[in-house]
Amino acid sequence: MRRVAERIVGERVTMRVVSFFLTLWAVPFFVWAQAPMPDALVRDVTQEVLEIVKKDKDIQSGHTKKTLELVETKILPHFDFLRMTRLALGREAKNATPEQLSRLSEEFRTLLVRTYSKALSEYREQKIVVKPLVVKPEDTEVRVRSEIHQSGGKPVTLDYYLEKKPEGWKVFDVEVAGVSLVTNYRSTFAEEIRAGGIEGLIRSLAAKNRASAETKAK
Amino acid sequence: MQRCKTSIRRVGVLVLAVWLTGCASTGNPKDPLEGFNRAMFAFNEGLDTVLIKPVAKGYDAALPAPVKTGVTNFFGNVADLFIGVNNFLQGKPQEAVGDWGRVLINTTIGLLGLFDVATELGLEKHEEDFGQTFGRWGAPPGAYVVWPFFGPRTLRDTVGLILDVKTDPIANIGDIRTRNSLLALRIIDQRADMLPADRVIEEAALDKYAYVRDGYLARRRHLVFDGNPPREAENGE
Numbered sequence: 001m002r003r004v005a006e007r008i009v010g011e012r013v014t015m016r017v018v019s020f021f022l023t024l025w026a027v028p029f030f031v032w033a034q035a036p037m038p039d040a041l042v043r044d045v046t047q048e049v050l051e052i053v054k055k056d057k058d059i060q061s062g063h064t065k066k067t068l069e070l071v072e073t074k075i076l077p078h079f080d081f082l083r084m085t086r087l088a089l090g091r092e093a094k095n096a097t098p099e100q101l102s103r104l105s106e107e108f109r110t111l112l113v114r115t116y117s118k119a120l121s122e123y124r125e126q127k128i129v130v131k132p133l134v135v136k137p138e139d140t141e142v143r144v145r146s147e148i149h150q151s152g153g154k155p156v157t158l159d160y161y162l163e164k165k166p167e168g169w170k171v172f173d174v175e176v177a178g179v180s181l182v183t184n185y186r187s188t189f190a191e192e193i194r195a196g197g198i199e200g201l202i203r204s205l206a207a208k209n210r211a212s213a214e215t216k217a218k
Numbered sequence: 219m220q221r222c223k224t225s226i227r228r229v230g231v232l233v234l235a236v237w238l239t240g241c242a243s244t245g246n247p248k249d250p251l252e253g254f255n256r257a258m259f260a261f262n263e264g265l266d267t268v269l270i271k272p273v274a275k276g277y278d279a280a281l282p283a284p285v286k287t288g289v290t291n292f293f294g295n296v297a298d299l300f301i302g303v304n305n306f307l308q309g310k311p312q313e314a315v316g317d318w319g320r321v322l323i324n325t326t327i328g329l330l331g332l333f334d335v336a337t338e339l340g341l342e343k344h345e346e347d348f349g350q351t352f353g354r355w356g357a358p359p360g361a362y363v364v365w366p367f368f369g370p371r372t373l374r375d376t377v378g379l380i381l382d383v384k385t386d387p388i389a390n391i392g393d394i395r396t397r398n399s400l401l402a403l404r405i406i407d408q409r410a411d412m413l414p415a416d417r418v419i420e421e422a423a424l425d426k427y428a429y430v431r432d433g434y435l436a437r438r439r440h441l442v443f444d445g446n447p448p449r450e451a452e453n454g455e
Contacts, residue, residue, distance in 0.1 A: 111422070114421055114422075115418060115421050115422040118417060118418050118421040118422075119418045122414035122417060122418065151287045151290075151291075151334070153290065153294065153343065153411070154342075154343040154344060154345050155342075155343075157440075157445055177437055177440065178436055178437050178439065178440020178441065178445065178447070179432075179433045179436045179437050179440070180436065181422070183436075183450070184429060184432045184433055184436065185424070185429075186432070187246060187428055187431075187432055188423075188424050188425050188428045188429065188432075191245075191425070191428070192424070204424060205424070208424055212421065
């Protein structure tokens with residue numbers, strides 16, 4: 001009887017030791033999971049978001065608040081809006097003060113979030129295939145390619161440009177069918193700046209965002 | 219042939235007229251004809267709002283998805299013939315053979331193109347036209363032009379468009395009634411397919427004219443390089 005008890009205790013100790021080593025062994029995998037490769041990141045986020053959209057009738061019927069929340073919580077953390085804003089400004093970026101850049105990126109962010117939400121609410125069962133990418137350790141910028149497959153047409157390309165940052169890979173440009181959602185604003189931004197300076201551009205963006213919010217409220 | 223010559227001359231006159239109107243405008247070097255273009259864009263938008271979009275919306279709402287896909291597939295199959303020709307002219311015989319293989323399979327097994335069986339079998343659909351072929355051969359895009367009815371083009375793509383229309387199997391159908399019905403159906407089908415993208419553009423654009431123009435130019439560049447254009451400088455200089 002005693003022997004049996006000792007053996008059980010002994011087994012427990014062994015298990016504890018084994019699981020301790022198992023944990024140690026798993027640590028690198030855990031760290032790796034914290035900073036996934038850029039293509040894996042795009043694939044996971046895409047899959048997760050589309051699963052939610054597929055199940056949610058509200059989002060499909062254009063429920064803006066819910067969609068905005070989804071974009072805000074699942075997608076935005078992976079975007080670098082300051083860099084996107086600078087990219088959209090092009091050569092005008094150096095004429096903006098850091099404070100103006102930050103206000104501008106706030107407005108630009110709102111605009112892109114609305115655009116992204118709109119695009120998501122138009123999603124209907126298309127299949128999105130994220131292509132695997134070989135990332136070398138020295139790579140700091142990569143392009144992750146994906147394709148939207150739909151019946152009755154050539155697949156539409158959807159490419160993400162990501163930069164390696166201390167906190168992980170961050171998206172700084174998105175190209176749909178070869179059209180950048182960021183640089184496509186460049187000439188409009190330049191035009192606005194020519195007419196009313198950086199402040200004028202911020203005002204125009206804010207006005208556009210307000211107008212969209214009001215249309216949605218109706 | 220005579221008819222062909224006359225219409226080319228007519229387009230020539232139109233190009234010249236656009237050129238002269240455009241001299242008055244300033245600004246964007248890619249868009250020297252901005253004044254004329256904005257007027258034409260407004261005209262096309264008006265036409266779209268009162269006629270084409272409402273019909274496309276009705277079509278989109280009334281027909282079940284498989285029927286709409288069938289229509290899109292049918293016209294896609296007709297287009298594959300000259301997509302193959304253009305791939306061939308661009309020095310991509312493998313792609314060209316793929317395109318013609320698609321036509322063969324979809325016209326027969328796919329019941330006159332209503333079903334895109336070829337894609338299921340792994341023969342990818344391409345998107346090519348004469349404008350892209352000229353681009354591939356090194357022709358620069360030239361000025362951006364918005365044509366009434368046809369919409370955005372560059373000068374290069376305008377010449378491409380003339381050839382696209384000349385070689386379009388649907389536009390060359392002898393029976394006028396069949397031809398016009400099919401042309402109208404194709405316009406509505408393509409417009410209906412654009413409805414989702416259109417709603418996103420409305421949400422995104424500060425200035426729809428400039429957004430569509432820059433999107434068109436980027437898209438064409440992307441297509442000419444078959445999806446791999448050299449990336450432009452980040453700071454725009």
